[in-house]
Amino acid sequence: MKRRVQRKRKPGSAGSRRVTARDVANSLGLSTMTVSRALNGRPNVDDDTRTLVFKTARQLGYSPNDIAKSLALNKTNTIGVVVPEISHSFFPEAIRGIEEATYEAGYHLILTHSAEIALRERDAIQTLESKRVDGVLISTAQDVTDTRVYEQMIQVGVPVVFFDRCIRGLGATCVSIDDEESSHMITEHLLSHGYTRIGHLAGPQKISVGRERLDGFRRALEEHQVPLFPDLIIECGFHESGGYAAMSRLLDLPPGERPQAVVAVNDPAAFGAMKAVADRGLTIPDDIAIVGFSDDIRAPLMAVPLTTVRQPAYDLGKLAAEKLLTAIGGHQTAPEELVVKTELIVRASCGCGKNGQIRMTGGLQ
Amino acid sequence: MKRRVQRKRKPGSAGSRRVTARDVANSLGLSTMTVSRALNGRPNVDDDTRTLVFKTARQLGYSPNDIAKSLALNKTNTIGVVVPEISHSFFPEAIRGIEEATYEAGYHLILTHSAEIALRERDAIQTLESKRVDGVLISTAQDVTDTRVYEQMIQVGVPVVFFDRCIRGLGATCVSIDDEESSHMITEHLLSHGYTRIGHLAGPQKISVGRERLDGFRRALEEHQVPLFPDLIIECGFHESGGYAAMSRLLDLPPGERPQAVVAVNDPAAFGAMKAVADRGLTIPDDIAIVGFSDDIRAPLMAVPLTTVRQPAYDLGKLAAEKLLTAIGGHQTAPEELVVKTELIVRASCGCGKNGQIRMTGGLQ
């Protein structure tokens, strides 16, 4: 009977090697397989043996080595998550939803953040691939142009689901809100209350969110046959400072050319815009109405509470994770375009709500 | 020359196995070791060989298998993070700081959240141990009583650093704010402005944050020789609803027995308390002053802006991560008790600031 040669302990670090299934087996005069079977609840193990194995495993402080298991089974029970910014209110909520769905299924999350830097995102994705995650959830950075990383990932068979900030045409499932429709909804809300000269503080046109919100804005005007003034559309980024600057430019226009109302690409931009208005001694919504997008936690607390669109981040993350899990499950589903509903939250800043907060529902499904 | 027997491809799944270093080696007539050495930038490789290896690796779409590498090297370059609540404003910021420090060092984060449930936390930690993370950062759940999980982890040599919510006496480094001192600071602020009948909306006394903030509150009163009224100390949890209920009970007292000022355990509790005051038609700070703790993003936006203590979540997370990394580095440092500075943010709700927002600094270092 050949017996495996005991390898010399490596001299490195403080010493004591971790307890392995073999240690448990040896101390019981069993084989590793019996131990493995017992610990994993396989049926073909004697009950007494099993209890004995459990007992000694605990006594010895055995902890299963998932790395070895992953290598043997080619499965890590791990999902990679790539977000552009961990602390941007929307993403913690989304991650929370992702966690909820994946925890149930026994998966764990490797969280990476790109800091909106395409290079760093690429790096993260490649590392996730090396770590052999079972699937990836991505919300892309703003300045991504090279889609080869995603393609390669998808091509080698790693399930990928985009959420919130998607890249289409790669054959991956996308879960997002309908930016176009939601922007249309809130613009329409203004139009239906009589505004006819409306401006837009637009997001970066390089990224889909910015483009689609502008599209929805445009479509609403067209449908109402209200003129679109190119001068009233100013790209302002996603932050308060950009909103402030852009609004300031609008306010620099001769009074007759100023917009009566402004649709901001998101709430922070709207906050900046509100500040610009206040700094000129003008009032909202009487002199100029402002609406935002995202229902930031601060939106209802502003001096003039902000009318905005609520994005269900938690639900979005959860849905994306669920879709990824079924893809990992191997049920070769065709890529989907999923849209979660948004809500119009009417507050005071649009000058429309006569009777407190009204809610409408938008989005496709 | 013995040649390794080619194993039959497993029939499972869609097919194509991932490209391995062996594949690269075979297609070049080299050994895997040469490929490994070349790819990892080891010096003892011929330059031509190296470039050739890189080229074919790329052509074949080779992606290194970190799982195998981790198994061989007994190192995962992965850090486990355990937080009680992912979306609780403080933690995303802290995680952001953790990410910043670990990204630089080439580590990745496995994020788990306990949902404030001790059992789930225990589960998470054990899984992290199984996944052989190189270290763990923990902010404990509220109802943790059994510390064996931590002890076992530390005992087998996995570096552990607690942050924000710590468990002392286990020989692990703790990074936190000085709750006692910070609470003392804000209470003292009230005392030094003449309040003599002060209440406290206390946090759960099961967890250290709750206890220490109460302690700091007590000490400030004692030092000023101001009487402590047990009836004015009410446990209220960490949420708005608890703050509302607790403050309502204080307001139910006969007017003469009511506190002139209230120190809330955190901002959400303070928000609830403010609402309770408003609902009785009383005004802040004239009828009753209120201060909070944490500088929630909403604090400056309340009808009466809230005086509070700012916790530097990002710095705290970053420092904790840095300490963990040095511990992982093997420099057997003694466990430390680190404290990051907090800031007193004086706004209107305390009725003290005569000239806008003042800042003081608290904490030990």
Place this chain on the structure above:
DNA sequence: TTGTACGCGTTATCAA
């Protein structure tokens, strides 16, 4: 019910 042999993909080690 239990055991033996082997591979998962990589690197350390020693030999050439």
Place this chain on the structure above:
DNA sequence: TTGATAACGCGTACAA
């Protein structure tokens, strides 16, 4: 400079 071998710890497949 390069190669052969043996682990790392586990589970599959087959044999006993």
